[in-house]
Amino acid sequence: MIINNRMSTILNAVVHLYITNAEPVSSEMIVSYYGLAISTATVRNDLQLLEKYGFLKKPHTSAGRIPTDKGYRFYVDQLMEKEIVHLTEEEKQDIKEHYKIARDYNEIMKVTSVLISRLTQNLGVVLAPNMIKDTLKDIHFVTLNNQRILATLVTNSGLFFQKMMRVNCDISEENLEAISQIIKKEFYGKSLEVVNDEMLNQIYHYYFKYQTLDSIWNLIENCFDFTEEETKIFFGNRSYILKQPEFKEIERLNYLFDFIEEEDNLIKIIKKSIFNKQIDIIIGSELGQEIMENCSVITRQYLLKGKLRGAISVLGPTRMNYSKSVSVLDFISHQLSEILSE
């Protein structure tokens, strides 16, 4: 299997034209749109070869070609980088404006997902920052009512985390204050992972050490498990993806929404991606989800103070603009990292 220069050009052309027109690409189209100095017959020969190699396929005998997953893979790995579509100044400005308005972390995540949706015309997805490797900086309890206490836990990187806890008896402000002092004293500077494990394992140790607070540790034992919290996921606008021609048959759309609303599968896929590399593109069947075989997911890491914390993604049909999506994710990832770190 030899892919010469011309074949690369042709494959590239097919991908491009198919991405923009959503219709099978003919030899005629390739020549005319790219002004190639070769005949359509020559192009057809190459197309035949590219199909034989598995990069292209035809919906039916007398139709033009469309890329296979393997074709997109080759495009993404070998051809795309040369022609990354950079964002326009307006787009960049637009992104920055939106971030200026967002105040709290939830809003920042929401804005991020919406921006990705809008700029890629597909579904933007954001995984909220993970803080399990952070260290404990502060903890505070507030009584909401006689059955509920709100714990706010702050980490060294300025992220925070909240949990409502149910209790069966009144606990005085003083006792809550004392508890938080103890926790700070014992755990300040330790990673949440450690705090969590040690607290759960050694609860009786603390129970004996600080006897005055006996009733409270029992409550905390049941309530204070930081890790059980599942990853928060944010979705941007779903309306753009609805308009993609691959979803004009409702059935496909049903599959897509069932998949999205299941959430866990998607979270798994995204998490696996950021573990691998800074940016990861998963195409169609590579997702390993039969019902999603006509979709791709692009995932980009984002950082907080230089450390990997979460991911932002684009979910769209395999016929998506990979180049544009990568640019969007790159730029937004930088903005997001900057905002979170500041």
Add this chain to the structure above:
Amino acid sequence: MIINNRMSTILNAVVHLYITNAEPVSSEMIVSYYGLAISTATVRNDLQLLEKYGFLKKPHTSAGRIPTDKGYRFYVDQLMEKEIVHLTEEEKQDIKEHYKIARDYNEIMKVTSVLISRLTQNLGVVLAPNMIKDTLKDIHFVTLNNQRILATLVTNSGLFFQKMMRVNCDISEENLEAISQIIKKEFYGKSLEVVNDEMLNQIYHYYFKYQTLDSIWNLIENCFDFTEEETKIFFGNRSYILKQPEFKEIERLNYLFDFIEEEDNLIKIIKKSIFNKQIDIIIGSELGQEIMENCSVITRQYLLKGKLRGAISVLGPTRMNYSKSVSVLDFISHQLSEILSE
């Protein structure tokens, strides 16, 4: 215009059959499914009259009848109450189980919306509890990092409210503590509305009164506006509504999603409803949104300690099961009120 008993029965039959089958209802159908002791011709005569009065319409000359908005309105106002579909024991148990798992308020709202979606097979919507009429019970500041402070404000009903504030200079823990003490001292027991207004109006008063804290009031002035927070809205599963036959043409679906994602319109509609009455049903064109003329919204209030706080809704096609939806909303509203109040 006289609607006799038989005509009511027939109108009721049309609504029922159309709701379950999503297909125009013929005279034959009505007689056979309802075992009426009259001929189809008689039914046809009544159908003609009901159409003349505007309760029914035909998609085309030789088709059965479907209800108009006016027809649904009559059904909902006059016929429905006699035959409310109560939830089964399993459904009730299912709801309770789900609420047991939910811990914090966000989870409770999310679970609520999902339950509504599942049980009605349409889109569940929840407006988070409004706390502007609550009084201030506690306030606490935590430093996240040198640029960000997290304020947690607790109200007398055990709800809380958070805001991240940006600052340009370090503020010591002591100063933050002092500030919160001052706010508590000045505003404890006052409604958030009042706190908000007075704080913003009299900021200079406090500035002079507590001079040691000069730099801080400036920051608070810009950041601490409780009311600007817009109403939080939660959506359940969108996948059920996708499967409704009225949305098998993508275009309708596009309208629906554009409307949903706009959010503001829907929030306005829901808020107007709860202001009116405990339960409110808005049918098709009554929504006043051209693109949503084939949809209805049912809204139910929910309480916290006996006071109106928010709303739960069902959004679906006008051909939705109003009776079932009302039951679902009723039951869930009670559960939700109970959980929030406990």
Add this chain to the structure above:
DNA sequence: AATTAGCACTCTATGGTTGAGAGTGCTAAA
């Protein structure tokens, strides 16, 4: 006066047919 049987009429939905057009793949020539 109300109901019903009977029947003509209307409209949709389905399936089959046709022809145009798009695009390929092959062959033979350049």
Add this chain to the structure above:
DNA sequence: TTTAGCACTCTCAACCATAGAGTGCTAATT
């Protein structure tokens, strides 16, 4: 190795034709 030329294939849209579902009207019946 490239290309012109052409037969071949398949889709798509348009156009029937027909079956059948359901109505509305008229005249008969209760």
